[in-house]
Amino acid sequence: MTYFLQQTVNGISVGAIYAMIAVGYSMVYGLLYLINFAHGDLYVLGTFVVFSCMTVFGSQGFFSPLVSCLIGACVAGFVGILTERFAYRPIRSGSRNISMVSALGISALLKTISQVIWGPESKAFPSFLPDGKIMLGDIVLYERCIWVVAFSVIIIAAMMLIVRYTKFGRGTRFIMQDITTASLVGVNVNFVVPAIYALGGFLGTLGGVLYSSYYSLISIDIGILGTIKAWAVVTLGGPGSLVGCLVGGVILGWSEAMASSYFFNAARDAVGYIVIIAVLMIRPYGLFGKAKAEKV
Amino acid sequence: MLLKVKNLKVFYGRVEAVHGVDFHVEEGEVVTIIGNNGAGKSSILRAISGVVKGVTGAMYFNGKLINEMNPAHVVKLGIAQTPEGRQVFPDSTVYENLIGGAYIRSDKQGIKDDIEKCYDLFPILKVRRKQKAGLMSGGEQQMLAIARSLMSNPKLLMLDEPSLGLAPVVVEDVYETIAKIKKTGTSILLVEQNANTALSVADRGYVLVTGTIGTEGTSEELLSNDEIRSLYMGV
Numbered sequence: 001m002t003y004f005l006q007q008t009v010n011g012i013s014v015g016a017i018y019a020m021i022a023v024g025y026s027m028v029y030g031l032l033y034l035i036n037f038a039h040g041d042l043y044v045l046g047t048f049v050v051f052s053c054m055t056v057f058g059s060q061g062f063f064s065p066l067v068s069c070l071i072g073a074c075v076a077g078f079v080g081i082l083t084e085r086f087a088y089r090p091i092r093s094g095s096r097n098i099s100m101v102s103a104l105g106i107s108a109l110l111k112t113i114s115q116v117i118w119g120p121e122s123k124a125f126p127s128f129l130p131d132g133k134i135m136l137g138d139i140v141l142y143e144r145c146i147w148v149v150a151f152s153v154i155i156i157a158a159m160m161l162i163v164r165y166t167k168f169g170r171g172t173r174f175i176m177q178d179i180t181t182a183s184l185v186g187v188n189v190n191f192v193v194p195a196i197y198a199l200g201g202f203l204g205t206l207g208g209v210l211y212s213s214y215y216s217l218i219s220i221d222i223g224i225l226g227t228i229k230a231w232a233v234v235t236l237g238g239p240g241s242l243v244g245c246l247v248g249g250v251i252l253g254w255s256e257a258m259a260s261s262y263f264f265n266a267a268r269d270a271v272g273y274i275v276i277i278a279v280l281m282i283r284p285y286g287l288f289g290k291a292k293a294e295k296v
Numbered sequence: 297m298l299l300k301v302k303n304l305k306v307f308y309g310r311v312e313a314v315h316g317v318d319f320h321v322e323e324g325e326v327v328t329i330i331g332n333n334g335a336g337k338s339s340i341l342r343a344i345s346g347v348v349k350g351v352t353g354a355m356y357f358n359g360k361l362i363n364e365m366n367p368a369h370v371v372k373l374g375i376a377q378t379p380e381g382r383q384v385f386p387d388s389t390v391y392e393n394l395i396g397g398a399y400i401r402s403d404k405q406g407i408k409d410d411i412e413k414c415y416d417l418f419p420i421l422k423v424r425r426k427q428k429a430g431l432m433s434g435g436e437q438q439m440l441a442i443a444r445s446l447m448s449n450p451k452l453l454m455l456d457e458p459s460l461g462l463a464p465v466v467v468e469d470v471y472e473t474i475a476k477i478k479k480t481g482t483s484i485l486l487v488e489q490n491a492n493t494a495l496s497v498a499d500r501g502y503v504l505v506t507g508t509i510g511t512e513g514t515s516e517e518l519l520s521n522d523e524i525r526s527l528y529m530g531v
């Protein structure tokens with residue numbers, strides 16, 4: 001029982017990180033029905049920028065990691081805007097297949113850039129999450145788990161408030177329902193869509209920093225891993241749903257933890273798919289997704 | 297002159313769908329463009345709203361050139377389009393749809409008053425205000441789509457086939473409402489296949505045949521034109 005609870009705690013922490021990484025991917029999919037293959041490469045780029053900033057500014061204390069995170073997240077946000085402007089917007093009215101090819105191209109480009117600058121090998125990431133632990137009976141509760149979960153929940157809750165109560169959020173919800181009709185009521189699509197790309201890069205980078213801090217490791221490979229996990233989370237939770245990100249992330253993280261501790265480590269990546277298939281059989285649009293007419 | 301369109305051509309890729317049309321709408325007028333399916337009616341409205349790009353010719357609104365303007369800007373200038381096929385936001389409530397129509401506005405009190413005006417004009421929307429728009433009947437959705445356009449306080453309301461797919465009794469309701477909107481002084485550009493009904497409310501009309509305007513005239517003239525009667529009214 002102790003072991004089960006222990007693994008549950010670990011799983012939830014990792015799941016909260018997945019949720020953060022998935023937010024941008026989910027929003028872009030919800031807005032444009034576009035599978036954004038470049039999402040993972042974008043947040044890795046941002047996370048590497050954070051890594052380099054911390055190498056320069058130091059990783060101790062509170063201020064320097066914070067500034068580093070903001071710089072990295074802003075860089076990723078800005079690259080997100082550029083990507084939207086030059087790779088997606090020109091073909092937005094075209095078929096989704098064309099957009100997907102374009103997304104794959106951007107993915108390869110961003111990955112190459114990161115690889116050239118930071119090299120292909122993985123590096124130790126300075127963890128600035130506190131190291132302490134709290135004992136709850138027999139269960140070890142690492143402080144970093146609490147921080148990671150709290151951080152994700154707060155950020156995603158803030159996003160939910162924005163989507164629910166601001167004009168920008170209203171525009172986002174209208175675009176998700178129909179992009180042309182949204183523009184006909186005066187939603188400035190060419191502001192909202194790039195802003196969502198920017199937010200995706202920004203929040204993705206914060207997720208990437210949590211991930212790298214949690215495992216004390218950064219490598220170029222967390223890019224593709226992030227895209228796959230984001231895809232899994234969004235499929236589970238339902239595209240465009242922020243609650244879906246959080247719940248989907250936690251379910252995925254928890255089932256992976258269970259699989260790797262009760263079966264064997266390699267079962268970890270397979271279990272996600274099994275859970276997805278199970279969920280989709282009951283709810284084809286994900287737990288919090290909405291049925292929506294497919295665009296032709 | 298409120299709206300003036302000169303030699304407008306609309307393209308989809310290399311295909312020219314509208315071949316240089318001229319028409320205008322005066323302040324306070326209801327003008328209709330009649331044409332069969334595929335004639336290019338929606339393309340004209342989409343060009344004015346700025347949702348199709350790469351058009352040629354000139355479109356003036358209140359004397360201002362609006363070619364290639366982005367759709368939000370066009371709404372701000374005072375042109376609202378109710379697109380064809382009752383495009384409400386289905387997952388949002390009726391109330392949220394109406395608020396959405398006022399997206400470009402920030403005068404809270406004005407928006408509140410206008411919502412009340414909409415409820416007066418479309419009493420059913422008040423009854424349904426908390427319901428998801430996607431769950432309403434076709435006629436109710438059409439009313440909502442029109443009401444939502446009014447919420448931007450337009451000088452020109454463009455209606456794309458408001459009778460499409462509705463039962464005849466419901467069409468009557470919708471057109472009664474359009475007549476009421478006309479009385480408030482809002483100018484209307486009404487696009488229809490249903491010539492009889494459109495001409496019953498319009499002051500003037502144009503007949504669009506595969507991307508070209510053939511006949512034009514007052515509603516009385518068009519209603520008594522034998523060719524039009526046989527082509528569009530099945531008389």
Ligand SMILES: Nc1ncnc2c1ncn2[C@@H]1O[C@H](COP(=O)(O)OP(=O)(O)O)[C@@H](O)[C@H]1O
Pocket residue numbers: 308313331332333334335336337338339340
């Ligand atoms: N998105 C589009 N891509 C390509 N062709 C289009 C598109 N929309 C309309 N068309 C073509 O343009 C012509 C006019 O269409 P439309 O303006 O929708 O006519 P109407 O509204 O009068 O039925 C038609 O031949 C139609 O096939």
Ligand SMILES: [Mg+2]
Pocket residue numbers: 334337338339380456457
């Ligand atoms: Mg049409």
